[in-house]
Amino acid sequence: MIAQVVLSLLLIAVAIYAGNERRRSPVVAALSIIAAMAGFYFTWVPDHATRVASLVGVGRGVDLVLYIWVCINLIVLLNLHLKLRTQMELITILARATALADLRSRSMEKPESSRVLDPAAAAQGGGERLR
């Protein structure tokens, strides 16, 4: 009974987390919620878990619940990966804006006539030459 309650609480937490993530990655959220609901159901109706387990060739119902839990972990891992990618996109936007702003500020600092072929200046942050 204690294990069932603990597992249920964890699955509810997973479902809430997935619900919060649905806007950013709907596919991952849907998979997580389905897996959490299946886990929740089988936790409280173990007979059905055993029956389904034998149907799919897993053996015991508890093993099926365990496999579902592993699936949820993998999905959450995938979600973390996607979050990292989103972060990387933001970093990219920031780095691009910084690089372009840096170029613009150097263009404004130097009057047109002083733009020369200057490898040393280029080494300090990008060369600049007008034909």
Place this chain on the structure above:
Amino acid sequence: MERNLSSQVWVVIAAYNEASVIHRVISDVACRGYSVIVVDDGSSDHTAAAAFAADRVICHPINLGQGAALQTGMDYALEQGAKVIVTFDADGQHRAADIARLVRALEIAQADFALGSRFLGGPIDLPRSRLWLLKAATLFTQLSTGLRLSDTHNGLRAMTCRGAGAIRLRQNRMAHASEILSQIATSGLKYVEVPVNIEYNIYSLAKGQRLGDALMILLDLFARRLYR
């Protein structure tokens, strides 16, 4: 007419640790009258210094990937009023002479994209494993985008400012080549393939993609579909 257009063609070269070859590549392009933007993608060598012959050198503070570097260069070129933007590899495998063919193809076909194809030209001297990898990538792109192309991972391409405006690369790394084609297909803009020559050498082959990279590209493309 063509001379006028040359001055409005901006060639974007994304470079990462290409100090040993970048000067020669830039010189080849610049001597034909094109404006050259080099995007130094956080190189750890002196690529930015070696690129002093470029009209502009934009330095990413960190390494982001070729796709991100190209998008930065394209953004800047559009800001400068470029009429045509050409993407060109930094490792010296592309021929600057082919740029004129791409630009001419845009004019003649009234297209927004001219995509270089190494398979439309003469026979190419490429290791068999690399050849099969490219063929597989071409088939995958044909199936996923519906574009009838003979070479889908060729970095030499030209686009009008309208075409460039329709491209927004979010794949920072090598998957950007597939992403560009996918966005071309989505935009509905006209494209044309142009035969170009690729000069393979030990340096460029060492920098090329392998089977492991191809798998990462597939994973990147798959992952990109899972979130907004």
